[in-house]
Amino acid sequence: MSLTGRFALLVALGVVPVVIAGTAGAPAAWLALVGWLALVIGAGVLDLSLAASPRRVALRRELPDRVRLGEPITAVLSVENLGQRMLRATVRDGWEPSAGVAGRNRRRLRVPPSERRRVTMQLTPLRRGDRRTDQVTIRSAGPLGLWSRQATLVSPGRVRVLPPFHSRVHLPSRLTRLRELDGRTPLLIRGQGTEFDSIREYVRGDDVRSIDWRATARHTDPEVPGGTRLMVRTWRPERDRRIVIVADTSRTAAARIADEPRLDTAFEASLLLAALASHAGDRVDFLAWDRRLRGRVHGASGPELLARMVDTMAGIDAELIEADWAAVPAQVRRITSRHALVVLLTAADSPGTARGLLSVLPQLTSRHTVVVASVADPALIDAGRARDDLVQVYAAAAAERGLLDGERVGAAVRRLGALTVTAAPLELPPALADLYLELKASGRL
Amino acid sequence: MTASLEAGAPVVTPTVRAFIRHRRTWIVIAAVLVIGALLVLAIQGGARQPGAPLAPDNPGPAGAKALVEVLRDHGVTVTEARALDAALDAADGTATVLLYDEYGLLDDDRLTELAEAAERLVVVEPGFTALETLAPGIRFAGAASGPLDEVACDLGPAESAGSLSDGQRLVTVDEGAADAGWEGCFRDGEFGFAVANGPSSAGGDLTIVGATTVFANETITGAGNAALAIGLTGVTDELVWYLPGPADVDAADAPTLGELTPGWVSPVMVLAIVVVIVAGVWQGRRFGPLVVERLPVHVPAGETSEGRARMYARTASRTHALDQLRMGTIRRIARVLRLPRSADVDQVTDAAARATGRDGASVHRLLVGALPANDRELVDLANDLARLEAEVHRTLDPRAAAPRASGSAHAAEHPDRDDPTGRRP
Numbered sequence: 001m002s003l004t005g006r007f008a009l010l011v012a013l014g015v016v017p018v019v020i021a022g023t024a025g026a027p028a029a030w031l032a033l034v035g036w037l038a039l040v041i042g043a044g045v046l047d048l049s050l051a052a053s054p055r056r057v058a059l060r061r062e063l064p065d066r067v068r069l070g071e072p073i074t075a076v077l078s079v080e081n082l083g084q085r086m087l088r089a090t091v092r093d094g095w096e097p098s099a100g101v102a103g104r105n106r107r108r109l110r111v112p113p114s115e116r117r118r119v120t121m122q123l124t125p126l127r128r129g130d131r132r133t134d135q136v137t138i139r140s141a142g143p144l145g146l147w148s149r150q151a152t153l154v155s156p157g158r159v160r161v162l163p164p165f166h167s168r169v170h171l172p173s174r175l176t177r178l179r180e181l182d183g184r185t186p187l188l189i190r191g192q193g194t195e196f197d198s199i200r201e202y203v204r205g206d207d208v209r210s211i212d213w214r215a216t217a218r219h220t221d222p223e224v225p226g227g228t229r230l231m232v233r234t235w236r237p238e239r240d241r242r243i244v245i246v247a248d249t250s251r252t253a254a255a256r257i258a259d260e261p262r263l264d265t266a267f268e269a270s271l272l273l274a275a276l277a278s279h280a281g282d283r284v285d286f287l288a289w290d291r292r293l294r295g296r297v298h299g300a301s302g303p304e305l306l307a308r309m310v311d312t313m314a315g316i317d318a319e320l321i322e323a324d325w326a327a328v329p330a331q332v333r334r335i336t337s338r339h340a341l342v343v344l345l346t347a348a349d350s351p352g353t354a355r356g357l358l359s360v361l362p363q364l365t366s367r368h369t370v371v372v373a374s375v376a377d378p379a380l381i382d383a384g385r386a387r388d389d390l391v392q393v394y395a396a397a398a399a400e401r402g403l404l405d406g407e408r409v410g411a412a413v414r415r416l417g418a419l420t421v422t423a424a425p426l427e428l429p430p431a432l433a434d435l436y437l438e439l440k441a442s443g444r445l
Numbered sequence: 446m447t448a449s450l451e452a453g454a455p456v457v458t459p460t461v462r463a464f465i466r467h468r469r470t471w472i473v474i475a476a477v478l479v480i481g482a483l484l485v486l487a488i489q490g491g492a493r494q495p496g497a498p499l500a501p502d503n504p505g506p507a508g509a510k511a512l513v514e515v516l517r518d519h520g521v522t523v524t525e526a527r528a529l530d531a532a533l534d535a536a537d538g539t540a541t542v543l544l545y546d547e548y549g550l551l552d553d554d555r556l557t558e559l560a561e562a563a564e565r566l567v568v569v570e571p572g573f574t575a576l577e578t579l580a581p582g583i584r585f586a587g588a589a590s591g592p593l594d595e596v597a598c599d600l601g602p603a604e605s606a607g608s609l610s611d612g613q614r615l616v617t618v619d620e621g622a623a624d625a626g627w628e629g630c631f632r633d634g635e636f637g638f639a640v641a642n643g644p645s646s647a648g649g650d651l652t653i654v655g656a657t658t659v660f661a662n663e664t665i666t667g668a669g670n671a672a673l674a675i676g677l678t679g680v681t682d683e684l685v686w687y688l689p690g691p692a693d694v695d696a697a698d699a700p701t702l703g704e705l706t707p708g709w710v711s712p713v714m715v716l717a718i719v720v721v722i723v724a725g726v727w728q729g730r731r732f733g734p735l736v737v738e739r740l741p742v743h744v745p746a747g748e749t750s751e752g753r754a755r756m757y758a759r760t761a762s763r764t765h766a767l768d769q770l771r772m773g774t775i776r777r778i779a780r781v782l783r784l785p786r787s788a789d790v791d792q793v794t795d796a797a798a799r800a801t802g803r804d805g806a807s808v809h810r811l812l813v814g815a816l817p818a819n820d821r822e823l824v825d826l827a828n829d830l831a832r833l834e835a836e837v838h839r840t841l842d843p844r845a846a847a848p849r850a851s852g853s854a855h856a857a858e859h860p861d862r863d864d865p866t867g868r869r870p
Binding site: 002003004005007008011012014015018019021022023024025026027028029030032033036037055056057058059082090092094095096097098106127129133134135136137139150151152153154155251254255256257261262317318319320350377379380383384385387388389390391393394395396397398399400401402403404407 | 453454455456457458460707708709710711712713715716719720723724726727730732733734736737738739741742743744745746747749750751753754755757758765766767769770772773776820823824827828831
């Protein structure tokens, strides 16, 4: 049960009869007060008894299953009145605050008996993951709008909010560069990482060193008797390499750098790399790992790969536990026993936290090509530059210490045979994609 | 889906009946507590001892039950009066009246009326009005300095008491009063008397006792207190014990607040309270249960660096902090000047000195040697490092107008290295 503002106003209006009666004397005023209160309470009770039951209501939701972070969706809630009376309802849908309901999350409705009305809400989710609503609260007012009945009904709803994949803006330019390497633009340069593609006729501009003389000898020119056509060999980059992306979801991933958690940057970089590699014909597997497997995408290819990756990533948040790097080689081995490009998305910025990573790197580098990608904090570089007063100088010294630590870890990682990519949050995904293209071009996959 | 629509959505909110059934235990406990509290209040309110000072039924330290009981045992009829009318009725011209007006409730008319009705009047700890009305020549003289044993008068009860305990209050008797027949008993040196006796303005016998000490349960046994108290109050067979109460408040003089305001003001105030409660219920009723937001853990990444900076500052590790800055500067200069990763500090120092045209010793001092003695020097050195680094950068900038000879040699070492076509050998 609840009261309305109208009822409060009605009670307050009692001042008129009380004052009028008060001119005749205090007892009359008291009598008027008691009479007025009895009147309004009687009206309220009558109103309440005439209100439709908020319990006899059926609810149905129409929700999109998935949405990319930052995009709006329309959530529809159908309210059907199963009772015999007119339902004058205020409906509140219990979405989480981060579901981003536009405006107030309550609507007024009038639902005649046995009819159905739709409540439409615009949602713009603010965070990745599953955004939920568990209940709908209905307040049913009487015909006078004085008192109302209230009930909360179970009506679960869920929207899976996928990572935004902002870094997809870098994809076209990287795909262009990939095509330059790819079979569609056959290379005339033979080298590591390429495989034989075809033999075609020489055209002006081709490198004379790529002329295949044996093929030339076999191809007689029908137009020039006795002559031969010059044939060149073309090459294309290797295909069907394996790429294993391991995203570290431990406590270091919870750090927020330049207003983006490390984990989100790691996801962006993974998505860009996966999109690029699947276009290049490589097979991509994704692992999210801290002390246990938080998510895994294995054996998917093409458009399905990205769809499954964003779906897996949506529900993963960083946890405040230390990563167990010792089990990572086993996890990689479960995916492939062949040579692969293993990309470790983690925070290699201090010797203390990177010790576990450094201890297992030799196991990985002996078998695979390993890339350690980590996010650099641009705030450290800024802090290192400001040296106006003592406080700033100490801050600059601490920032320099942080940068030096990062470089030391990077050097240690490189000494163990792995490659490193370190960049600011917005630059890490394209930097990792560029490194991949470089590796592909040089045949180190 | 249609089937579930027919059934309606499951409801979380309990019905009133379910709510009562579910919370029955607590409702019963609350009801028992409320009823118990009311019972205790009722019993306590009826049986509680009135705690007023000098009340004849108060056995507490400030009460006077001891004296009253002793008098009753000896056949004195003690009548308790809480209002003037009752006191006048009981006094009836022959009884002794004891008046203790704690709050000064009686005005002069009533005092006079009382004095006229009482044959003998004992006024305990009189107020200013009472003294003015009943005994104009008697004045207050403060508290006594200690126990009093100088009787100084021939009043019977005083002589039989002989002495009084500590805690008396004094009055003085001026000459006019003395001429009118007043005498003071229990002198405290030059200061005054604890008891004064004389004819009242209405003609009866009036005794003024400065303090309640003489009658109170706690102190009545001290010195001759009891003898004086019994002597003053036990003279006649009837004693009226008059403690003015609320009924004696003079209410006739001014109109009350209630009479001044119109009749509707109080009802409107009650109505306003009701409106506030109703508005509170209207706004305070929650629209369904709270929704829980599951928040992920996010840690600002700069905290490690900030904490380290504060640690440097607190321990004033100037040299250590400066070394960090130096290492960073040396590393960047080495990178800018394309020195090998293995280059040691001296090589970097020499290269930087050549590039900037500075004196080698001063650059070495800045990059390695100098120790900051105080905070000022630390800040200066830090800024010098930044300046050196900027200078090295400037010498390598192709837009710089005239690169120095030594600097240009380094700049020439790395012409555009990448093939513009992007091809690789």
